[in-house]
Each structure stands twice: as structure tokens, then as C-alpha cells.
Amino acid sequence: MVKCPFCYPLGTSSSEQELIDFCHQFFNDLKTHDRTLIKPYELDIVIPEIKLALEFNGIWYHSIEAGTPPGYHLMKTEMCEAKDYRLIHVWEDEWINNKELIKEKLKCIFENKEEIDNKIILLDRCWYSLKDFDSVEEVLPPLIEDRGYHVENCGYFKIKKK
Numbered sequence: 001m002v003k004c005p006f007c008y009p010l011g012t013s014s015s016e017q018e019l020i021d022f023c024h025q026f027f028n029d030l031k032t033h034d035r036t037l038i039k040p041y042e043l044d045i046v047i048p049e050i051k052l053a054l055e056f057n058g059i060w061y062h063s064i065e066a067g068t069p070p071g072y073h074l075m076k077t078e079m080c081e082a083k084d085y086r087l088i089h090v091w092e093d094e095w096i097n098n099k100e101l102i103k104e105k106l107k108c109i110f111e112n113k114e115e116i117d118n119k120i121i122l123l124d125r126c127w128y129s130l131k132d133f134d135s136v137e138e139v140l141p142p143l144i145e146d147r148g149y150h151v152e153n154c155g156y157f158k159i160k161k162k
Contacts, residue, residue, distance in 0.1 A: 015095055016056040020045060022103055023054065026110045038079040043087070051085045052109065058092045063149035074125065074141060074154045081131055089126035089154060093146060125154035133159055 012020070012032075023030055023045055031046040037053065045054040055076065062068050073089055080087035088109075095102055105127070108114045116128075122139070130136055141155035 013056070013058060013092075015092060016044060016058075018099075019054065019056050019090060019095065022106070023047065023110075026107075037083060037085065038076060041076055041079070043076070043080070046085075050110070050112075053080050053085050053087045054106075055087065055089045056092070056095070057089050057151075059146050059149055059151060062091075063146075063151050064143070065149050068151075070143075070152055073152065077125065077129075077154050081129055084131075086129045086132075091126070091151075091153070120159075122156050122158055125156055128157070130157060133157075135159070 020030075020032055027047050027049060029049065031048070032044065034043045034046040034053075035041070037043055037046055043053045044056045047053070055073075057073070060066055062073070064070070077087045077089070088106075090102060105114075116123075125138075125141070130138070136157040136159055139156040139158060141152045143150050143152050145151075
């Protein structure tokens with residue numbers, strides 16, 4: 001797929017670059033555009049120090065219309081989990097509309113201060129890993145329309161109360 005040379009002058013959108021720059025404030029040795037962890041697939045950011053990877057998902061580029069097959073994001077998440085990495089998907093619209101909230105959530109993860117509200121029963125699979133919970137029920141991802149494009153996230157999971 002050919003990327004727009006205006007939006008991606010260096011192969012990275014300006015919003016994705018903002019996310020990379022934010023992560024660099026915490027980790028100097030992070031990898032970008034890594035194709036080694038889950039070959040042959042690319043991960044936008046990999047932080048080996050804390051076994052975390054991040055994907056910046058542009059709405060158009062990650063849409064069904066652009067050729068992203070159903071199940072693609074969940075597949076990458078599960079491939080990372082099989083390598084004992086947590087994969088977080090940051091969606092372009094979330095970054096643009098809630099940048100400070102996203103940064104705060106990431107900062108808590110980076111500093112190992114993440115807390116999960118035990119009142120929340122349904123968690124977004126784009127942010128949380130099944131391996132961090134004892135008893136869960138997966139909820140498959142719905143197809144969502146965003147700005148006229150159809151996208152599919154990683155789904156959700158329900159925490160089963162004991």
C-alpha cells in the first residue's frame with residue numbers, strides 16, 4: 001500500500017511521531033518500526049525494558065477499506081502475548097481527541113503505577129492483556145464505522161467476579 005507522501009514524509013505520521021517522542025521521554029532504547037518481535041509484522045514501538053509494544057493505528061490506514069483484514073489487530077496482540085509482551089493499540093482518533101489522558105495512562109504503565117478500577121467489568125483488549133487476569137471471558141471485536149471507514153479493534157473482555 002502506498003502512503004501519502006504529505007501525511008507520511010518519513011514513513012511516520014506526525015501524530016505517530018508525537019507518540020514516539022512521548023515514549024522517548026521515558027525510554028532511550030526503544031525500537032521503532034520493529035519487524036523482529038512478531039515477524040513478519042511491524043510494531044510501531046517496542047520497549048524491551050518493560051516488554052511492551054505500541055501500535056499507532058490510523059483510522060484510514062487500519063480500515064477494512066484500506067485492506068486491513070478482520071482479526072488483524074487481535075492477531076498481533078495475541079502474537080505479542082505469546083512472546084510475553086503486552087501490546088497497546090493507540091487509535092488515531094483517541095490520540096487526537098484525548099492525548100493528555102492517553103499520555104497519563106501510558107505514563108502510569110511506564111512507571112509501573114497502573115491501577116485497574118475493580119468496578120470496571122468490561123476492559124478494552126486494545127489496552128489490557130488477558131494474561132494479567134485470572135478469569136475472563138473474551139468479547140469479539142465489533143466492526144465500527146469511523147469517518148466513513150470500517151475499523152475493527154481487538155475486542156473486549158469481561159472480568160469474571162469471584
